Amino acid sequence: MSAKTKAQKIIEENGVAVFSKSFCPYCKATKSLLDSLGAKYYAIELDQVDDGSDIQAALKEINGQSSVPNIYIKQQHIGGNSDLQAKKAELPALLKDANVL
Template structure:
């Protein structure tokens, strides 16, 4: 297993909420705003600012079958991207965040 995959899986395992992001991506910014507005605690990894970013992005595709960012995990479950997060923000998201210990 690659170091990048080990690091990605460790972040997912050790944090209730993880957003794999790119600092210039408007969809990533939108997802982080949703979480910020709910007062959620979350870990963010800006792939474009990390030396292993492209390797981690490739590992995430293996883990989640999704290559695009944001790539969001809550309570070790793959949520998806920004549109997936937006779709659940008023219905399931608060309960998921509470369950993950992020609220």
Template sequence: MSATKTKIQTIIDQNPVAVFSKSYCPYCRQAKELLSKSGAKFYAIELDQVDDGSALQSALGELTGQNTVPNIFIAQKHIGGNSDLQAKKGDLPTLLKDAGAV
């Protein structure tokens, strides 16, 4: 596995909720806001603010089939993007509790 994919997997494995984001993205902001309001402890990495951000985004695309941000994982499972997270709003408290993120 490439170092980039290893880094992504480590972030996913070490955090109950991982959000691959961009600081200027309104959808990323909405997703992080919903997680915050839900009381989630989450790890967000801003791909536009790290040197290997574009490589990480490419590798995420290969791993998940999703090339856009936010790219969200809860309990090591790929949730999808903001619209996927918003659609799970009703299940979010249970998902977060099961992941140990609240």
């Protein structure tokens, strides 16, 4: 399976998908916010999987963003941590809509 196919499959199969790196403070802030709301989400740590750099390159191809976290809610690209934090007020409704709350 190509990295692009794998990334698209993760996005399609999960209400919330977080492409992350285990050492990244912004990724930790994203997961902490989602945890605080009780959201169920799929996180893949790109620094801990063999094809992580290929998946990251594929995401840049798909949505133009090369940094992590790279966040999707209900197959919609949200952006990174600052984008997610900026949506804090509407996040519960978005998460409910994605059936992850």
